[in-house]
Amino acid sequence: MVTTAPTGAVLLSLDGITHTFGRMRALDGASLQVRAGSVHALLGENGAGKTTLMRVVFGLLRAQQGEMHWRGAPITMRSPSDALAHGIGMVHQHFTLVPSMTVAENIALGGHGGFDPQQTADRVRHVAARAGLVLDPTACVQDLPVGAQQRCEIVKALARDVTLLILDEPTAVLAPTEATELLRWMRGYADAGNAVVLITHKLRDALAVADDITVLHRGRTVLTTPARDTDQGRVATAMLGGATVRTAEVRPDSDTRDTAHAALSVGPPDAVATARPIVLALDAVSVRDAAGVDRVRSATLQVRAGEIVGIGAVEGAGQHELLRVLAGRRSPTAGRRVIPERVGFVPEDRHRDALLLDAPLFENTALQGAGARRGVVDWNAFRARTAAVLHRFDVRASGPDAVARTLSGGNQQKLVLGRELEAAGEALVVENPSRGLDFVATDAVHRALREARNAGMAVVVYSSDLDEVVLLADRVFAMHNGTLLESAKDRDALGRAMLSGAAVVSADMPAGIDA
Amino acid sequence: MTTLRSFATTTARVLVLLAIAIAMLAVLLMATGHEVIPALSAMVRGAFGSYYAITSATIVRMVPLALAGLAVSVAFRAGILNIGAEGQLLVGAAAATAMSGTLGGVPWFIGIPVMLGAGAIAGGAWAAIAGALRLRFGVLEVISTIMLNFVAQYLTGWLVRGPLQEPTRVNPQSVTLAPELQMPVLLEGTRLHAGVLLVVMVAIAVWWWLRRTASGFRLRAVGATPTAAASAGGIDVPRTMFGAFLVSGLLAGLAGSVEYTGITYALYENFSPGYGYTAIAVALLARLHPLGVVATALLFGALEAGANAMQRDAGVPNVVVSVVEALLILLVLAADRWRPSRAAETGT
Numbered sequence: 001m002v003t004t005a006p007t008g009a010v011l012l013s014l015d016g017i018t019h020t021f022g023r024m025r026a027l028d029g030a031s032l033q034v035r036a037g038s039v040h041a042l043l044g045e046n047g048a049g050k051t052t053l054m055r056v057v058f059g060l061l062r063a064q065q066g067e068m069h070w071r072g073a074p075i076t077m078r079s080p081s082d083a084l085a086h087g088i089g090m091v092h093q094h095f096t097l098v099p100s101m102t103v104a105e106n107i108a109l110g111g112h113g114g115f116d117p118q119q120t121a122d123r124v125r126h127v128a129a130r131a132g133l134v135l136d137p138t139a140c141v142q143d144l145p146v147g148a149q150q151r152c153e154i155v156k157a158l159a160r161d162v163t164l165l166i167l168d169e170p171t172a173v174l175a176p177t178e179a180t181e182l183l184r185w186m187r188g189y190a191d192a193g194n195a196v197v198l199i200t201h202k203l204r205d206a207l208a209v210a211d212d213i214t215v216l217h218r219g220r221t222v223l224t225t226p227a228r229d230t231d232q233g234r235v236a237t238a239m240l241g242g243a244t245v246r247t248a249e250v251r252p253d254s255d256t257r258d259t260a261h262a263a264l265s266v267g268p269p270d271a272v273a274t275a276r277p278i279v280l281a282l283d284a285v286s287v288r289d290a291a292g293v294d295r296v297r298s299a300t301l302q303v304r305a306g307e308i309v310g311i312g313a314v315e316g317a318g319q320h321e322l323l324r325v326l327a328g329r330r331s332p333t334a335g336r337r338v339i340p341e342r343v344g345f346v347p348e349d350r351h352r353d354a355l356l357l358d359a360p361l362f363e364n365t366a367l368q369g370a371g372a373r374r375g376v377v378d379w380n381a382f383r384a385r386t387a388a389v390l391h392r393f394d395v396r397a398s399g400p401d402a403v404a405r406t407l408s409g410g411n412q413q414k415l416v417l418g419r420e421l422e423a424a425g426e427a428l429v430v431e432n433p434s435r436g437l438d439f440v441a442t443d444a445v446h447r448a449l450r451e452a453r454n455a456g457m458a459v460v461v462y463s464s465d466l467d468e469v470v471l472l473a474d475r476v477f478a479m480h481n482g483t484l485l486e487s488a489k490d491r492d493a494l495g496r497a498m499l500s501g502a503a504v505v506s507a508d509m510p511a512g513i514d515a
Numbered sequence: 516m517t518t519l520r521s522f523a524t525t526t527a528r529v530l531v532l533l534a535i536a537i538a539m540l541a542v543l544l545m546a547t548g549h550e551v552i553p554a555l556s557a558m559v560r561g562a563f564g565s566y567y568a569i570t571s572a573t574i575v576r577m578v579p580l581a582l583a584g585l586a587v588s589v590a591f592r593a594g595i596l597n598i599g600a601e602g603q604l605l606v607g608a609a610a611a612t613a614m615s616g617t618l619g620g621v622p623w624f625i626g627i628p629v630m631l632g633a634g635a636i637a638g639g640a641w642a643a644i645a646g647a648l649r650l651r652f653g654v655l656e657v658i659s660t661i662m663l664n665f666v667a668q669y670l671t672g673w674l675v676r677g678p679l680q681e682p683t684r685v686n687p688q689s690v691t692l693a694p695e696l697q698m699p700v701l702l703e704g705t706r707l708h709a710g711v712l713l714v715v716m717v718a719i720a721v722w723w724w725l726r727r728t729a730s731g732f733r734l735r736a737v738g739a740t741p742t743a744a745a746s747a748g749g750i751d752v753p754r755t756m757f758g759a760f761l762v763s764g765l766l767a768g769l770a771g772s773v774e775y776t777g778i779t780y781a782l783y784e785n786f787s788p789g790y791g792y793t794a795i796a797v798a799l800l801a802r803l804h805p806l807g808v809v810a811t812a813l814l815f816g817a818l819e820a821g822a823n824a825m826q827r828d829a830g831v832p833n834v835v836v837s838v839v840e841a842l843l844i845l846l847v848l849a850a851d852r853w854r855p856s857r858a859a860e861t862g863t
Contacts, residue, residue: 345746352743353742353743354747355740356736356744357739357740363736367736367747368747368748370729370744371749371751376727376729377729
């Protein structure tokens with residue numbers, strides 16, 4: 001739905017923005033022009049500088065060189081509150097909400113004067129309604145599904161009367177229906193005379209919704225074009241820095257997947273898998289959470305060596321609990337489970353569940369298996385192992401002594417995956433493997449998963465992106481309301497299985513997809 | 516790792532901040548109508564002015580501060596805010612005192628380790644109460660350890676008027692430790708005792724444990740990101756935390772028993788001039804580094820020795836040094852905040 005580009009006035013103009021972190025040049029003369037009434041997609045691979053550039057706009061970073069104009073006048077944003085005062089809001093990839101507070105309280109944070117819950121709630125309701133977003137102001141943020149938390153972040157910005165909204169990878173955490181919903185909302189918001197900068201890796205999203213496209217590569221602007229004048233191939237080429245894109249190589253991006261399906265049908269035939277031993281087995285397994293809700297209901301699943309089982313589900317269907325049971329991170333409340341002693345696990349929230357961000361990489365490698373280790377640790381051995389992982393999985397870092405926090409999201413993910421693959425013997429459980437990754441990193445991750453499968457590992461992958469599930473998996477399951485159902489290996493069939501359950505979910509659980 | 520370099524830069528920074536803190540002290544002295552130069556020189560003389568000042572005032576104060584500082588470091592490294600080193604130190608001293616009564620005729624090389632061991636175990640047990648409260652009932656250790664400090668303080672007061680009081684029942688204190696059970700003095704004519712050597716050994720041991728062993732790494736991982744430690748490392752987080760409570764209490768208890776066998780030779784009501792609290796500052800200033808703790812404990816030992824001399828010789832109340840200590844901590848914390856972020860791009 002490429003719309004005709006409006007010819008709005010230039011709202012924000014960046015020219016020659018340069019910013020370095022230590023020796024690393026994150027931005028190298030980047031430029032960008034955002035017009036009123038437009039959705040502007042900011043694209044680039046991992047570490048291309050997209051987020052950094054927007055942090056400059058939002059006042060979180062001060063550019064060392066370059067000029068910024070807002071509504072035609074030169075300006076320097078000193079802080080996020082400065083940016084908000086000028087009408088620029090930003091929704092970060094990692095949300096900045098206080099989990100224990102209500103939606104209204106979160107939105108009132110950062111405001112001035114007294115706090116009247118009723119009045120704030122009314123205002124939130126008003127802002128949300130005007131923006132066409134469904135949001136309950138009295139709900140506690142920690143009880144909300146991720147899509148609603150994101151709406152909360154958006155309303156938080158809108159409540160400050162912003163005219164330019166920056167969204168950093170907003171669809172990365174959303175289920176497909178929610179993502180479509182959000183993209184549609186963005187279009188309407190821009191059509192009302194505002195502007196949106198959409199930072200994304202997803203070419204399809206960008207081309208579907210954006211009026212203008214800017215592509216960054218290594219901190220430089222390499223392509224600026226109206227969306228209707230370009231196509232996936234050209235944009236992909238620009239993202240890779242102008243190198244010729246052979247579609248077969250760039251395929252695993254969620255957007256170019258359709259064309260890639262043909263190439264991939266050459267994978268190991270399904271028949272072979274059935275002859276292999278069962279590695280992971282669940283028999284009528286249920287998981288009840290602390291609140292007494294059954295998150296997983298009598299799930300039965302067998303995963304054989306040398307196959308990838310994919311799981312599709314909307315947020316809150318019990319997939320996270322199921323994966324943790326499979327990975328041995330959580331005990332089932334009922335049913336039988338047979339899993340190997342050590343199962344590799346790549347969780348979706350790597351900052352919370354996989355990494356020690358302020359520790360060097362070799363200590364992060366050593367974290368795997370730390371619970372059972374005894375005696376003196378041979379750190380040099382872990383340095384060597386880490387160096388091997390960095391090399392094998394193409395993790396870009398200065399070396400095993402680099403601090404994990406200094407790596408980009410894609411490189412952190414590759415490190416975690418590499419670590420788990422090196423340590424796991426027979427089975428690997430992966431949750432949203434490409435969350436926040438660009439297509440080059442996604443490709444690397446997918447290739448590693450397939451290699452693991454081909455080497456005889458039993459792999460379970462959940463992704464909120466159905467294309468990714470279907471693309472990777474040999475067999476697919478849909479999960480809804482805690483129940484696991486095998487589905488045909490087809491995007492539409494899987495989506496229907498998962499969503500027909502979603503209707504049941506929202507019937508008896510208000511925290512369903514549209515809470 | 517660039518341990519050595521980071522140690523050097525930390526030291527350099529602490530010295531710069533110390534200079535700032537002393538400059539602030541000078542301003543404070545001026546503002547309160549004291550003569551700055553005589554006061555400061557009395558302070559320096561009291562800490563470093565003579566062989567006796569260095570060995571018998573500064574270093575001797577370093578010993579309990581360093582051991583209690585190590586206790587705080589271990590706990591903080593595990594993400595446990597143990598504010599209870601003071602109480603653990605007191606029960607450690609009390610246990611050593613109680614044990615001394617059973618050691619008549621025992622040679623020193625058995626008696627002293629027995630007393631130190633009893634003190635360490637008692638300190639560990641005292642911390643274990645807070646640990647159990649935290650892990651079983653979710654009681655924040657910040658609250659429970661402070662409360663247990665008061666309990667330990669009044670317990671000591673009762674002990675020296677009751678079961679552990681000296682036989683004449685005149686003074687509220689225990690009987691003086693038999694000379695053959697006192698910690699050997701290292702240098703004739705000073706108060707410098709063998710506890711100094713113990714401090715150095717313990718600091719190295721703690722450093723090595725945290726840095727090189729699997730259990731030390733677990734402790735650091737739990738302190739850094741407990742969720743990742745549990746999920747990615749398969750680490751038993753409550754168990755690791757309980758272990759940290761125990762080791763922390765053990766070190767604080769050791770501080771109390773070393774002070775008893777090495778300096779005071781008796782238990783009395785105000786046995787500790789707040790060593791357990793100052794230890795928090797010592798640990799923070801050292802950025803929780805076990806070897807750094809020895810250095811910052813020496814610095815604080817010098818400040819406190821100097822403070823007493825300043826009060827004695829220049830009539831300046833020694834509490835002003837507490838102001839300097841507090842300023843130093845605030846400056847260090849502020850300097851940490853000012854450091855430019857090493858984080859590169861965290862998004863995309």
